[in-house]
Amino acid sequence: MINYNPKILIVDDISKNIQIVANILKSENYLISFANNGKKAVGLCQEANFDLILLDVMMPELNGFEACLQIKEISTYKDVPIIFLTAKSDTDSVLKAFEVGGVDYVIKPFNAKELLLRVKTQIKLRELTHKLVQTEKIIALGSLVAGVAHEINTPVGVAVTATSKMDSKTKKFSKFYKSNELTKYDLDNYLASMQEGLSITFKNLERASELIQSFKQVAVDQSSEEKRKFKLCEYLNETLISLKPKFKNKNYIINLNCNMNLELNSYAGVYSQIFTNLILNSIIHGFKNLNSGEINIDILIKNLNLIIEYKDNGVGIDENNLKKVFEPFFTTNRENGGSGLGMHIVYNLITQKLNGKIDFKSEKNRGIEFLIIIPLKDFNE
Ligand SMILES: Nc1ncnc2c1ncn2[C@@H]1O[C@H](COP(=O)(O)OP(=O)(O)OP(=O)(O)O)[C@@H](O)[C@H]1O
Numbered sequence: 001m002i003n004y005n006p007k008i009l010i011v012d013d014i015s016k017n018i019q020i021v022a023n024i025l026k027s028e029n030y031l032i033s034f035a036n037n038g039k040k041a042v043g044l045c046q047e048a049n050f051d052l053i054l055l056d057v058m059m060p061e062l063n064g065f066e067a068c069l070q071i072k073e074i075s076t077y078k079d080v081p082i083i084f085l086t087a088k089s090d091t092d093s094v095l096k097a098f099e100v101g102g103v104d105y106v107i108k109p110f111n112a113k114e115l116l117l118r119v120k121t122q123i124k125l126r127e128l129t130h131k132l133v134q135t136e137k138i139i140a141l142g143s144l145v146a147g148v149a150h151e152i153n154t155p156v157g158v159a160v161t162a163t164s165k166m167d168s169k170t171k172k173f174s175k176f177y178k179s180n181e182l183t184k185y186d187l188d189n190y191l192a193s194m195q196e197g198l199s200i201t202f203k204n205l206e207r208a209s210e211l212i213q214s215f216k217q218v219a220v221d222q223s224s225e226e227k228r229k230f231k232l233c234e235y236l237n238e239t240l241i242s243l244k245p246k247f248k249n250k251n252y253i254i255n256l257n258c259n260m261n262l263e264l265n266s267y268a269g270v271y272s273q274i275f276t277n278l279i280l281n282s283i284i285h286g287f288k289n290l291n292s293g294e295i296n297i298d299i300l301i302k303n304l305n306l307i308i309e310y311k312d313n314g315v316g317i318d319e320n321n322l323k324k325v326f327e328p329f330f331t332t333n334r335e336n337g338g339s340g341l342g343m344h345i346v347y348n349l350i351t352q353k354l355n356g357k358i359d360f361k362s363e364k365n366r367g368i369e370f371l372i373i374i375p376l377k378d379f380n381e
């Protein structure tokens with residue numbers, strides 16, 4: 001449970017009403033603040049974190065509905081319950097209250113017990129959601145840490161074995177050398193095993209270091225890239241060109257269908273990372289053992305959203321694996337060095353960095369189809 005006293009904001013232009021509500025709530029350990037108009041309420045929400053807001057509708061300056069919309073714009077208030085307290089009882093007002101983001105609507109004059117119960121229910125729900133999110137985070141972190149340890153264990157373990165072998169060979173070598181027993185054969189043998197040992201150590205430490213780089217990307221917030229204006233399609237074309245060497249001599253076609261003038265004010269590197277992962281996955285997994293393949297990327301703007309449809313005509317994903325694609329460390333390519341982090345990173349970038357959504361469908365031998373939706377209100381001019 002939340003181990004602090006829930007903070008409640010009461011907003012009403014009539015101070016008598018604030019007093020009545022505060023009186024009703026005083027039996028609980030709530031910390032009460034108040035504002036006498038919508039504008040002040042929005043200002044207070046920008047400064048402090050309330051757990052629940054009781055909001056009057058008819059107020060000068062900014063009415064309750066408008067205030068609610070503005071409060072919901074504040075990123076930390078998306079899940080904070082707002083209950084409207086109002087004398088307006090017509091259906092349109094009630095519907096409007098829910099439309100603008102309210103969770104409940106109490107008509108004045110209200111019954112004190114009923115109001116208290118409604119408030120307690122919302123606070124309880126908020127506590128339970130908070131607990132659920134914390135538990136989920138802990139579970140996710142636990143499995144990520146276990147996964148990291150497991151993945152790093154193999155290359156580091158191999159490097160340790162190789163160095164310890166080199167160590168014992170060097171000791172033996174040094175003993176022969178000191179006792180003047182060293183033959184040319186011993187020297188050749190020693191040099192050959194050192195070369196082999198160093199190469200094994202180097203490869204495996206390099207692998208560990210690559211893995212650490214990918215783990216760092218999982219924590220999306222660590223990238224320090226600034227937003228900048230860029231032409232998405234021009235930029236993606238450059239990304240595609242940089243991926244050309246991966247096609248080797250295969251006959252892969254990529255069709256990028258997008259308005260060349262489409263300009264975003266966003267994180268260019270994030271888009272490059274997303275498309276690089278999707279395309280490499282189509283090549284590595286989708287077109288595995290196939291000499292040809294086609295990728296179609298359609299990008300358009302609809303209802304202030306950037307819509308990206310990405311399709312390949314590869315082998316698709318096994319039904320049993322559909323749910324695992326975004327899980328960290330899920331890979332069907334471990335033998336060739338797949339870490340299973342690519343799609344997890346793509347998912348985090350889209351949902352956290354770009355506030356968007358990603359979904360996909362796939363059927364065995366019918367390829368894969370991703371649908372990505374990114375709201376543009378934060379990212380265009
Ligand atoms: N286009 C695709 N076609 C078929 N299977 C795919 C496709 N994209 C992803 N997959 C499946 O989803 C799994 C997870 O993909 P993900 O990118 O997370 O890991 P990976 O490519 O195996 O490793 P890496 O961490 O190197 O990207 C893949 O191993 C593969 O089984």
Ligand SMILES: [Mg+2]
Binds near residue numbers: 341343
């Ligand atoms: Mg991948």
